[in-house]
Amino acid sequence: MKHSIGKWVLPAYSALALLILMIPIGYTFVYSFNDSLKSNIVWRGFTFDKWLNVCNVQNGAVCEAFGNSIFIAVVSTVAATTLGTMIAIAMVRYRFKFRSQLSLFLFLPMATPEVVLGAGLAAQFLSIGVPKDMTTIILAHTMFSISFVVVAVKARVATLDPALEEAGRDLYGSALQVFLRITFPLLLPGILAAALLSFALSFDDFIITNFNSGNVTTFPKYIWVSAARGIPAEANVIASAVFILALIIVVSVQVSGAARAKRLAKMN
Amino acid sequence: MALAALSTSTAQAPADTSRKSSPVALFLLLPGILYLVLFFLTPLVSLLLTSFKAPTEFGDFGQFSYAFRWENYADVIATYWPHIIRSFGYALAATFFALIISYPLAYFIGVKARRWPLLQSLALVMVIAPFFISFLLRTLAWKQIFSDESFLVTSLKAMSLLAPDAHVTGTAFSVIFGLTYNFIPFMTLPLYTTLERLDVRYLEAGSDLYASPFHVFRKVTIPLSMPGIVAGTLLTFIPAAGDYINASREFLGGTGTQMIGNVIEANFLVLQNFPAGAALSIILMSVILVFVSIYVKKSGTEELL
Numbered sequence: 094m095k096h097s098i099g100k101w102v103l104p105a106y107s108a109l110a111l112l113i114l115m116i117p118i119g120y121t122f123v124y125s126f127n128d129s130l131k132s133n134i135v136w137r138g139f140t141f142d143k144w145l146n147v148c149n150v151q152n153g154a155v156c157e158a159f160g161n162s163i164f165i166a167v168v169s170t171v172a173a174t175t176l177g178t179m180i181a182i183a184m185v186r187y188r189f190k191f192r193s194q195l196s197l198f199l200f201l202p203m204a205t206p207e208v209v210l211g212a213g214l215a216a217q218f219l220s221i222g223v224p225k226d227m228t229t230i231i232l233a234h235t236m237f238s239i240s241f242v243v244v245a246v247k248a249r250v251a252t253l254d255p256a257l258e259e260a261g262r263d264l265y266g267s268a269l270q271v272f273l274r275i276t277f278p279l280l281l282p283g284i285l286a287a288a289l290l291s292f293a294l295s296f297d298d299f300i301i302t303n304f305n306s307g308n309v310t311t312f313p314k315y316i317w318v319s320a321a322r323g324i325p326a327e328a329n330v331i332a333s334a335v336f337i338l339a340l341i342i343v344v345s346v347q348v349s350g351a352a353r354a355k356r357l358a359k360m361n
Numbered sequence: 362m363a364l365a366a367l368s369t370s371t372a373q374a375p376a377d378t379s380r381k382s383s384p385v386a387l388f389l390l391l392p393g394i395l396y397l398v399l400f401f402l403t404p405l406v407s408l409l410l411t412s413f414k415a416p417t418e419f420g421d422f423g424q425f426s427y428a429f430r431w432e433n434y435a436d437v438i439a440t441y442w443p444h445i446i447r448s449f450g451y452a453l454a455a456t457f458f459a460l461i462i463s464y465p466l467a468y469f470i471g472v473k474a475r476r477w478p479l480l481q482s483l484a485l486v487m488v489i490a491p492f493f494i495s496f497l498l499r500t501l502a503w504k505q506i507f508s509d510e511s512f513l514v515t516s517l518k519a520m521s522l523l524a525p526d527a528h529v530t531g532t533a534f535s536v537i538f539g540l541t542y543n544f545i546p547f548m549t550l551p552l553y554t555t556l557e558r559l560d561v562r563y564l565e566a567g568s569d570l571y572a573s574p575f576h577v578f579r580k581v582t583i584p585l586s587m588p589g590i591v592a593g594t595l596l597t598f599i600p601a602a603g604d605y606i607n608a609s610r611e612f613l614g615g616t617g618t619q620m621i622g623n624v625i626e627a628n629f630l631v632l633q634n635f636p637a638g639a640a641l642s643i644i645l646m647s648v649i650l651v652f653v654s655i656y657v658k659k660s661g662t663e664e665l666l
Contacts, residue, residue, distance in 0.1 A: 103465060103468070103469050103473060107465065110462060110465075110466045111484060114488065114545065115490065116502070116506070117491070117499040117503060118491065120506065121498050121502055177393060179390070179393055183390045186386075187383065187389075189386050195394070198394075198397070199397075202397065204595070205599075205649075206600060206646065207603060208625050209405075209642045212625055212629055212638055212642045214404045215629055216407045216410075217408075220407050220410070235396070239397060240397075293492060297495060299496065300604075300605065300606070303626065304626075304630070316498060317606075317611075324501065328495075328498065329498065332494050336490075339492075340490065340493060343489070343493075344486065
């Protein structure tokens with residue numbers, strides 16, 4: 094008897110833990126349907142209004158902040174993914190001096206608290222007299238994303254069989270051809286995963302952004318600034334919509350990955 | 362999965378030593394390295410320089426010139442020592458609770474749920490789901506749930522489990538709770554990736570040799586999952602020590618719970634005392650570096666870096 098109860102302790106605990114992890118998500122989602130006034134704290138009844146008129150509140154301030162966040166995330170993701178992928182390929186495929194030192198250097202931005210990264214950039218922009226705006230935010234986001242991209246892509250490059258590229262060269266493919274027709278397509282899943290991560294990091298970053306944004310408002314900064322006087326339900330609408338979209342992307346990536354693994358298993 | 366990939370940095374390069382360094386490697390490395398030198402390394406240097414700056418003579422408010430005013434450090438330590446100690450105390454507590462809470466969860470997903478891949482994937486998606494919704498809104502949700510008028514707090518008071526005049530928000534409890542909650546996925550994911558590869562035959566061997574389940578756990582499971590424990594605790598401790606969202610007064614904190622991040626932010630963005638903010642940042646970074654290097658040495662997982 095004791096044994097059969099013991100068997101259920103771990104699953105029950107895990108279910109409870111996962112459920113608690115979901116509470117703030119559920120809360121944010123539910124309150125996006127609240128027929129609230131200025132602040133969204135007390136439940137005042139169900140409405141679809143906030144979803145249908147997201148951009149109407151405060152002359153579209155929420156949507157403007159959201160648009161800024163998307164723009165910053167797209168630009169910094171493209172930059173960080175490009176720079177990070179190049180480093181990752183070089184790190185795995187080439188031997189060079191100071192390789193382990195470089196590895197440590199690339200690890201450092203991930204091991205530095207964000208508040209230090211943010212304050213450091215702010216101190217630098219202040220010293221050289223650069224005004225803080227959209228550009229400084231993009232520069233900051235690209236910086237902290239590079240290392241994460243390197244780690245994510247490196248794992249993928251390491252699983253790549255160098256024989257495939259050698260075969261391409263043996264068949265008189267030029268270096269560029271080998272890269273475009275063999276290396277790049279094989280690395281693509283890793284690069285896409287890194288880009289998604291980089292996008293997510295940029296989109297949700299507040300700590301570094303706050304130090305380097307000047308008057309520009311991003312979505313997290315909008316929430317921070319509004320926290321004192323009340324956050325409109327429209328912010329919950331945007332956050333919930335982003336959540337659903339991200340969930341769809343992750344689930345479809347998982348499903349397609351599982352399908353590919355099955356196909357490969359059959360081939361073998 | 363992108364985030365799982367982060368914690369599997371143990372992937373080794375193929376033993377392909379035939380190729381030597383070439384101009385191609387330099388071309389691939391240079392732009393990214395240069396970028397990090399410009400926007401990661403030199404900012405740290407300018408942070409260090411700023412931390413020694415002195416107020417400009419006859420200058421305006423918020424104007425400072427290069428100097429070697431080491432007293433800045435003495436000043437910030439004298440003023441902010443409670444914040445510094447509190448930060449590391451809260452971060453240690455949050456890391457401890459996140460580890461205790463995450464380990465059984467990661468063990469369930471990585472070991473017990475192996476037979477049901479669909480359940481495993483679902484649980485993993487649930488672990489990373491909080492990343493998809495705004496960090497700030499998530500934290501504010503807990504603030505509402507813990508507010509004085511909330512269902513939870515009024516019920517606890519009605520059942521006399523909480524004193525009638527007690528508050529939950531604005532206390533050390535709510536800040537540590539928020540930090541723990543926010544960093545649980547960072548703890549669970551690396552634990553999951555090491556436990557997922559755990560060979561259960563080692564555990565069976567342990568029990569075949571008449572070790573008690575507790576003994577097997579302590580002598581086999583824990584040592585084998587050490588890389589995950591180290592990665593998870595670092596991924597939790599470092600951001601938690603520098604966090605200023607949870608401890609902020611508008612979120613889960615109060616006047617008595619301000620952390621080092623809050624005073625760095627205030628000095629930079631409100632008080633315009635840049636040298637003080639810079640000195641605090643350097644202190645935070647140095648303490649973390651010392652903590653991390655001792656910890657990594659002690660746990661014998663240097664090769665992880």
